[in-house]
Amino acid sequence: GENVEQHPSTLSVQEGDSAVIKCTYSDSASNYFPWYKQELGKRPQLIIDIRSNVGEKKDQRIAVTLNKTAKHFSLHITETQPEDSAVYFCAATDSWGKLQFGAGTQVVVTP
Amino acid sequence: EAEVAQSPRYKITEKSQAVAFWCDPISGHATLYWYRQILGQGPELLVQFQDESVVDDSQLPKDRFSAERLKGVDSTLKIQPAELGDSAMYLCASSPKESGPNGNEQFFGPGTRLTVL
Numbered sequence: 138g139e140n141v142e143q144h145p146s147t148l149s150v151q152e153g154d155s156a157v158i159k160c161t162y163s164d165s166a167s168n169y170f171p172w173y174k175q176e177l178g179k180r181p182q183l184i185i186d187i188r189s190n191v192g193e194k195k196d197q198r199i200a201v202t203l204n205k206t207a208k209h210f211s212l213h214i215t216e217t218q219p220e221d222s223a224v225y226f227c228a229a230t231d232s233w234g235k236l237q238f239g240a241g242t243q244v245v246v247t248p
Numbered sequence: 249e250a251e252v253a254q255s256p257r258y259k260i261t262e263k264s265q266a267v268a269f270w271c272d273p274i275s276g277h278a279t280l281y282w283y284r285q286i287l288g289q290g291p292e293l294l295v296q297f298q299d300e301s302v303v304d305d306s307q308l309p310k311d312r313f314s315a316e317r318l319k320g321v322d323s324t325l326k327i328q329p330a331e332l333g334d335s336a337m338y339l340c341a342s343s344p345k346e347s348g349p350n351g352n353e354q355f356f357g358p359g360t361r362l363t364v365l
Contacts, residue, residue, distance in 0.1 A: 143290075169351030180252075180339070180356040181291065226290050230351035235304060238290030 139164040139231035143239025150246055156214040158242045160227035163208065167229040170203060170210050171236070176223045184225075185212070217246045250274045252357035254340050260363045266328035269360045273322070273342030281354060282315055282325050283339040291339055297323060330364045337361050 140163040150156050162170075171186035187194045187201045187210065194201050198217075203210040210229075214221055227239040253272040261267050273280050278299055283291035294313065296304040299320040308315065312331070317323040327334055338361075341354040 141290075171351070171353065173356075180358045182356070183353055186353065228290070234351055235293055235296070236351060236354065238292070241288070241290050 139167060139229055139235075139237040141227060141229050141237045141239045143227050143242060145242060146240065147243045148245070150217050150244070152217060152219060152246055152248050154217055156212075156217050156221070156244055156246075158212045158225055158227065158244075159209060160211070160229070160239050161207075161209045162229040162237075164229070164231050165205075165208065167208075167231065169230045169236075170201070171228050172201060172212050173226045173228065173238075174223045175226065175241075181226060214244075217244075219246050219248055222246045252340055252342050252355055254338075254357035254360055256360055257358060258361050258363075260365065261330050262365050263332055264329040266326065267330050267362065268327075269325045269338050269340075269362075271323045271325070271340030271357060273340070274344070274355055277342035277344050277355070278320075279343040279345065279352075280317055280323050281341040281343070282323070283341065285337040285339055285359070287336070294325070327362075330362075332364050335362055335364045 143160045168189040173181040174184045175181040185199050185201050198215045200213040224241045226241050228236045255270050280297040282294045285291045294308045295315045297317045300317050315325045337359045339359045340357040343352045343354045345352040
């Protein structure tokens with residue numbers, strides 16, 4: 138089945154700097170890669186997703202890149218703000234369409 | 249904006265007791281998921297429904313867990329008997345599209361935090 142690994146587990150950045158989170162997956166048939174943000178005590182919320190027919194997608198300060206050959210995808214947050222502090226999860230679908238989540242990255246943005 | 253509803257938000261129970269969680273997906277969403285999220289980890293799928301039918305329950309501990317979605321709308325997840333290791337956040341999610349090899353956006357509820365003493 139699908140195995141998703143996510144790094145780093147914690148990330149501390151200064152406000153205004155960029156943050157990058159990387160994930161790898163094992164199932165070459167995976168074709169959907171969402172990223173979720175989960176603030177403390179709140180529900181996971183989709184912030185951006187990408188499908189396998191696209192190499193990069195951007196939404197304001199957030200971008201995701203996908204390298205299907207290497208089976209890895211990354212989340213990029215530019216000009217970080219304190220409200221970006223949260224746990225971020227990457228995920229990938231397996232051959233059956235089931236989402237497999239990474240272990241999460243705790244992002245802390247310090248003013 | 250419509251959201252997935254879950255209740256209760258918190259549940260404390262003693263081991264060997266029975267517990268039940270309820271989920272009401274976004275209206276019109278055909279696919280419903282139950283996830284378990286252990287502290288410090290990502291959500292893990294327990295069961296997936298397409299309308300009222302189970303399409304994936306491979307990770308559901310069927311000796312103690314059961315789930316139903318009788319009318320293809322709201323759903324109940326039950327644990328009987330609860331064990332200490334069941335302490336976790338139980339998240340419900342729904343998706344407007346049919347399940348299949350192409351993944352789709354899932355909308356999560358606020359979760360039920362279960363503590364088993």
